Amino acid sequence: MAGGIVAALVLAGTAACSAGSSTDDDGKLTFMFRGGEDEKAAYQEAIDRFSADTGVEVEVIVTDPDQYGTKLQAAISGHNVPDVFYIEQASLQSYVTSGILLDITDLVADSGIDLDNLWEYGVDSYRYDGKLQGTPDGALYGLPKDVGPFAMGYNKTMLEAEGIELPDPDEPLTWDEWLDIMKQVTKDTDGDGDIDQWGTGLNVQWNLQALAWSNGADWTNADKTEVTVDTPQMAEALQYIADMTTVEGVTPSSEQQATLDTYQRWMEGELAFFPVGPWDVSTYNELDFDYDLIPYPAGATGEPATWVGSLGIGVSATTAMPEEATELVTYLSADETAQETLVDAGIQVPNLRDMAAEYASGEGTPANRQEFLDIVEDYGRPMPAAVTYGAAWYDEMWTNIQPVLDGKQTAADYLAEVQPRMQQLLDESNVQAEQAAAANASE
């Protein structure tokens, strides 16, 4: 393994000095992405139309989701960067400071695409002003492939069977109301003495954001320089999640969760509430029960909150055909037919606002699809580490969190303990960002 690392470093090293030209001048574009059959089909249509319109051929490279990062990195090290490729929100800053991504602000403006018809959140995710990511006046380094709002869902069949009033799709539940419903549904339904129906089962890594934000807490200050997890609001949100299991008993125990995770239990119909993303919809629509979406139950601020993911499509800084490559990006991000294929497959919400209105108003499951759009347009935020240079500081929060979830340590104690370590790592990553930028600028 150590040998493997050395070998990888050598490969990378031979190419490290300066970025070279990526396209051979054969008049072809290469597009590298990851995804399943639906994505492939949808993009092939968009690409075909792009080729017909512009006369530019596109060579498509598809990888497994697991392989994509490695393959892209290898391509970059080997001076063979694809002209157009997927880019994660979280990697944007390092790719920009390393001079891999092309600033496409002007090219997009020239292409005639109506940026206002794309979600502001999606577009801004790929703006970077050299200090902060997601700022509306930063330079544009990509367009969204999709936006992924993380909504709360509930098992309608179960709540109806229990005679519980269905939650309002427009007015978020308070934490107390939510807990109250969860207590009512947590029970032994078949009389064998074991509880087999619960309120929920939330993975802290994907759900604390919603609860913390709506309780007035956040991970960092606005400048992304200070870690602010050691606040009473954050502690309250984390304690609320932990207490669901250890005090209130409205979730499967951690042993039960280890046996069959809560995602499976939700699909078995054992849980009343569970988060739902657009990528889940095609799977959840096949389940034996009805479900619908609601805003995340709200903490002290009274406002719901949650995160929105996104994946972007960017252009190589060394492409021989920047105009064509940028045009391809606009086709992939905003082509109506391609968007329809993806939306019909039940894996994403439309990137185009006018299409989204139609998507939310028609017949279909879940009924309250509007919630996804509200999140994207209104109250969703990027994941804390999606807009910083590195993610180590953020991961540190989860590494030793188990004692809190097991009820062996209070949330406040833990957060006070972990904050300095997170701060140190964030400082480190900010220094890294500056040094990487300086190193590339001096080249």
Next chain:
Amino acid sequence: MTRSSRLHQAEHRWALAFVAAPVLGYVLFTAYPVGFALYTSMTRWNGLGAMRFIGLDNYVRLFGDQYFWQSMGNTVFYMIGIPIGLALSLALAIGMNRAIPLRSMLRTVYYVPVISSLAAIAILWQWAYNGDFGLVNQFLAWFGIDGPNWLASTLWAKPAIVIMLIWKGLGYSMILYLAAIQSVPRSLYEAAELDGANGWQKFRTITLPMVRPVTFFLVVTQVIAGSQIFTEINIMTPGGGPEYSTASSVFHIWRQAFRYQDMGYGTAMAIMLGVLILIITLVQFRLNQRNSFVLD
């Protein structure tokens, strides 16, 4: 070189050409990579852009990195499987050396894990260790033991991996021991029997010393391999296990280098690990020399 004939000169050129091949190979595939890695370890580099020289900062940082030392500790913990595995495989080899029924089938069975795909084995063991449905706990339940949720417990995750490693390595050590035992001259045992030695005495004074070179070889190679353990850890406990309790050194290095794109720091840790392995191996060679003997 006035004395050299033309023939000699031609020979000389050929000699140089033959020497050049391995030297070039060494420079290209060993010296350059090592030199490059040493340089990388003194830079800040995200694997994408330009490198920035920062001197020994990465090495200084390493000493304050609690997870580096934790992962080192975990790696050392995994090594307790080595003596246990060697003792078991020696015992097995002695058993397999006797004329027992189905001997060649049993030898094959013990060797199967060695040739199986590591990734597949790791996944199977992950299932076996499942808290409620896993084979291990079902087996323990027959004896009225309520097994832990192995891989999710900070206490049991490491021992669980050690057990798997022992199981995986048993066949290989056993085959080598078997070969070593079979090459011990019968005459030694006969002489001992004439002197009235019992089975244990024969084992302790003849078999054990005679298989020493194999033991030494196995210890050295297994310590080196053990220091580099990664695949099993990454598959069985993605993320480094509960509270990082199963993360090995290489896992930690990999995470820094490839997840956090911190190639410089990752390389510094890899070099540190390499140096530690070198030191441990040198110590082993020294100890082996001191205890070695020559059979006249």
